[in-house]
Every structure is written in C-alpha cells, then in structure tokens.
Amino acid sequence: MKYIVILGDGMADEAMPALNGKTPMEAAETPYMDALARLGSSGLLSTIPEGFAPGSEIANMSLLGYDVRRDFEGRGSLEAASMGVPLQSGEMAMRCNLICVQEGKIKNHSAGHISNEEAAELIHFLEKELGDESIRFHVGVSYRHLLVFKGGNKQLACTPPHDVPGTPFQKVLIRPLVDEAQQTADRLNALIIRSQELLAQHPVNLKRIAAGKDPANSIWPWSPGYKPSMKTLMEKYPHIESGSVISAVDLIKGIGIYAGLESIEVEGATGLYDTNYEGKAQAAIEALRKKDFVFLHLEASDEAGHEGDVDLKIRTIEYLDARIVAPIYKEVCTWDEPVRIAVLPDHPTYCRTKTHVNEPVPFLIYDANMQPDEVQTYDERSAGKGRYGLLKADAFIHTFLNNQ
Secondary structure (H helix, E strand, C coil), rough: EEEEEEEECCCCCCEEEHHEEECHHHCCCCCHHHHEEEEEEEEEEECCCCCCCCCCHHHHHHHHHCCCHCCEEEEHHHHHHHHHCCCCCCCCEEEEEEEEECCCCEEEEECCCCCCHHHHHHHHHHHHHHHHCCCEEEEEECCEEEEEECCCCCEEECCCHHHHCCCCCCHHHHHHEEEHHHHHHHHHHHHHHHHHHHHHCCCCHHHHHCCCCCCCCCEEEEEEECCCCCCCHHEEECCCCCCEEEECCHHHHHHHHHCCEEEECCCCCCCCCCCCCHHHHHHHHHHHHHCCCCEEEEEEHHHHHHHHCHHHHHHHHHHHHHHHHHHHHHHHHCCCCCCCEEECCCCCCCCCCCCCCCCCEEEECCCCHHHHHCCCCCHHHHHHHCCCCEEEHHHHHHHHCCCC
C-alpha cells in the first residue's frame, strides 16, 4: 500500500448568507472529491490541541501525529530547515513577514503578496542595514522570510499578523512572557520600528505605491523557537520506508524535512491561486511511484480566506479538485499496487473574519479495498456523518497509515 495526503490549507469555512447558507466547500463544484467521499469514508478531525492557537504549524504537525507540546519549537525553526539555514546552539529562529502598515494599522500580512524578486531585494537591504553578529535575515518566498537571533530568549508573546488585520501595530508588538525575555522583546520591537523607517522610501516600495500596490513597509517577526527534536514518520510507522513533501511554503517543507520526508521543488509553485497545480500533481504522482508516502500541500484556499475573497476561495477549491485530485486519482487507479488517498484542510480560515479558526475540519480517506460509509459529498457538514466520527490529535494519521 502507498499513501498520499492531499491538504487544502484553510479550505474549510462557515455557512454564508451570500451562498444561500452554504460553505465555500459546499458551493464549489468538486466531483472528484465527492466521488472519493462516496467510495471511501469520512470524518471530522480536531487538529488544534487545547491551549494552542489555530496556526498552520500546530495543525499540520498535529495531523501528522506529532505531540506539539513536546515537539513544536516555533515556525521559524521549521522554516529554517526548509531554507537550508542551520541553527546552532543558542540561536532562535523566527518567521519574519514583510507586511503592509497603513495609518499605523496592519493592513495585511503579505504586503499585497509581494513578488519573490521584490521581497529578496528588501530582505537583502535589511540584512545590510540591520544585520549584525546577533541578528541575521534570510530570504524566503514572497512575504515569508526568516530572522535568526543569536542568544534570543523564546519566551515571547508574538501575534501572527494574519490574525489581526486592521489592528494598530503598536497594540500587538512583542511582549516578554518572563523577565529574562525583556531584552529580546525590546530588541525585536526596535527592529520593527527601524524597518518601517528604512522601508518607507525604498525604491521597491515607491514603485509598488506608484503602481497602486501595497508597500512592504514593515517586518513582523513571530513564532520563535530553537532547533526541534522530532522522530521521523519512518521511525513512528516502520512500514513507511520513505516519503516526500511537496509545498510552496517553507513551514510545510520544514515540517516534512524534520519528519524525514524529501522536499520536492516544483517550478511555478507560488502558494497562491496561480500556483502550478499540474506540476504539483505530476510531482506527487512521480514521487508516489518511488516512495511509500507523499504529503501534498496547497496553500491557495488559505490565502483566499485571509483576503476575505469568497469567490476566489470557491475557485481554489475547484482547482484543487479538478487539477490535483482528479489527475492523481485517475493515475493511481491504473496501478497494480493500491494507493490510499486522504483529503483534508489543516484548519478552517473564515472569509468573514479573514483568520484561522479552531474548529474541526472534514476529511475523507479512500482506497479501492475499503468499505464505504453513507457520506455522498465532501464538505464540512457531510463529513460529520461519516464512520470515523470526530478524531483528535494523532488519531487521523494512525487511522490513515494503519489502514483502519
């Protein structure tokens, strides 16, 4: 048996009056996911343990079977692994967004989805102006970058910028959780303020403003941590001898790398609705020929949710169905070796609030040999009637990989 998880980040949502009481998943045309639901079995999964915010880092680690209370060390350390940035003893890594601040408020978490080329120029500039023996900036993808703080104390209260659009940034600056972290918090907040001064008149931002685009006029460091120690999926599930992760997002790549998965790069993978769906599907198929397990991650629905764009979110769900699920399902049906397929989000991202929500997500599991339940379509309400009921923590991956 081979295994593939197809994850539509933030795909789940709430019922909307504008959609006649349907969710975007219910409103979308998804014939292939619906077929897998009819032929397989469904359920709901709670991916966020009590006491944690519903971030993608927590949700994806949890659904892959990791105890986040023990294994999680912040997004930054995971993204560092993806970027090939080694962390030494005493080094703290943080996700570092380029964001747009307007009239003192966080307008968006992505600087209007700034291009890779523009972002790289800004991060290199900040490294030159602000980097020193204790602070280093590393270029990532679009608005997602990395800050490494030698000697930093991770006991900090940090606010993800995608959770607070419209909030005055001064109200959500970094706070120390212990007295020993005060110096670290002060240094990071000073970097935020100084970055705003430096970026305001940078040529990249002046061009963006002239073109009617949001400027990347502030950094926003968050989710600090040190190098984690995690068992690989192969150590946890010995019948899985090899695996791959496919994503445009450094966070997911980093989780995959620590889980022992080979990270596969796909040309044209953007993390948005214009990502190379066909390239990702083909890469997943080729990886599945050689490996036992593939984790295929699509970010587009989450970004549409953060933008509050209902129509775009529906379109991304339909793209996932037609351009990812359909070609993979059609291909593996021709193979002699059976393939088990799971489809799910990591967390809901509500268009109404433009934020992640701590609610269970719908999942389906299909393989040609399983006995189907009575669920006929794949969506939030239907999945709750499936035979798996409500699962928590590592129960999903245990169920999936042990063919239950």
